[in-house]
Amino acid sequence: MAGSAQSPRARYREQTRAEIKDIALRQLAEGGTGAVALTRIAKEVGLSGPALYRYFDSRDALLTDLIRDAYADLAQAVSAAAGALPTGTAPRIRLQTLAVAARSWAVAAPHRYLLIQGTPVPGYTAPADTLDSARAVLWPFLPAFAEAEPSASVRPVVAQMTAWAARDAAVAEWARTQVPSGAEGVALAGAVLTWTHLHGATGLEVSGQFEGMGHDGATLLTSQLDLLADGFGLG
Template sequence: MAEARTSTPRERYRTQVRAEIKEHAWEQIATAGASALSLNAISKRMGMSGPALYRYFDGRDELITELIRDAYRSQADTFRAAAEAGADLAGLAHALRTWALEDPQRYFLIFGTPVPGYRAPDDITEIAAEIMTVIVDACAALPSEPTPDGAAEAFDTHLETHRQWARDHPASPAALRRALSFWTRMHGVLSLELAGQFTGMGFDPALLYAAELEGLLGP
């Protein structure tokens, strides 16, 4: 039996044009940032009229949403593939660094300065939750940490009843705290590195990243 056609020539053309629009959008973002994204400028680059381009995207926010969705999906797929290949928390950290360095503008679109007036739809929040679930899974698989005291103990107590961000994952509060520490410390180093804040300081950011990871994993 012949295979059913999954798309028409018109649908394939539409997909190609949308992909080209997104390519030009990434070029704009790399040059001037997401807040300066202009559909009119993209239409001129593509030799289209403004109204013609709006047949493919309703407006700037829809285009930004597509780019953010693609970025989160790329990171989620990277983490999922690493986890399925047996990566532990250290492996996820290395996967994150590689992913970020491959395309800094993609990284900054989702972890940099928020676009004024923009709010991501719920489905993107769900993709971000997938990423956090992989991290929490990896933290839950690590040996238990020593009994916390002071601020760490207070935060663990707080996390016992404030774990909705982890989709109520059954991991211990200590594992949840480690997941949050991973998220903040790894992204802290990456964000400063990619923003050029270490330029001229004379050290290798990769070694700082590795040292922060080692400190996070403990003895």
């Protein structure tokens, strides 16, 4: 049975929420989180301050929606890259391809990337479900480490991640959706180390820390992940 169409009021509400978020994103791009101001947004949309609160009851609620959207879009970019890989793609190529997709998204939308991976917003506490959103970004990376052979350099991290999976059944189950049972600790270690390399390099790049240093961010990230792949014996 076909779903019922939205009422005009519901459509107007969704359109107004989308317009509010578009303006907030522009403010974010212009001046960071400190520039996101509900009073200015209300004026631009043509609403009174109290009327705006019918759509977002606080600045934190608006930021939460922007954070959720950013995570969802980043996860989609990484998942799309994973879905485009041919069957049997070498783990090292998978790792690099997904990292390129994540970096490309960040470079194209630095204000959105820094909202989720940059300096924490003072006084703001993200809701618990954003943890699941963050994990969704890393999820497609796990298969790259399904048959890894960790070297001595990464075994301490593998040991800690294996212990984590042993005491947290939800984490272990999350990893097992992508890797065979018994490989959870290795895959988690690979994903966490990928996260630190990826976001360390990309965060520095999009915040302008590499300006004038004579190298390209993509080249640096590729080198870092090749070293990581070597540490896990990825082919």
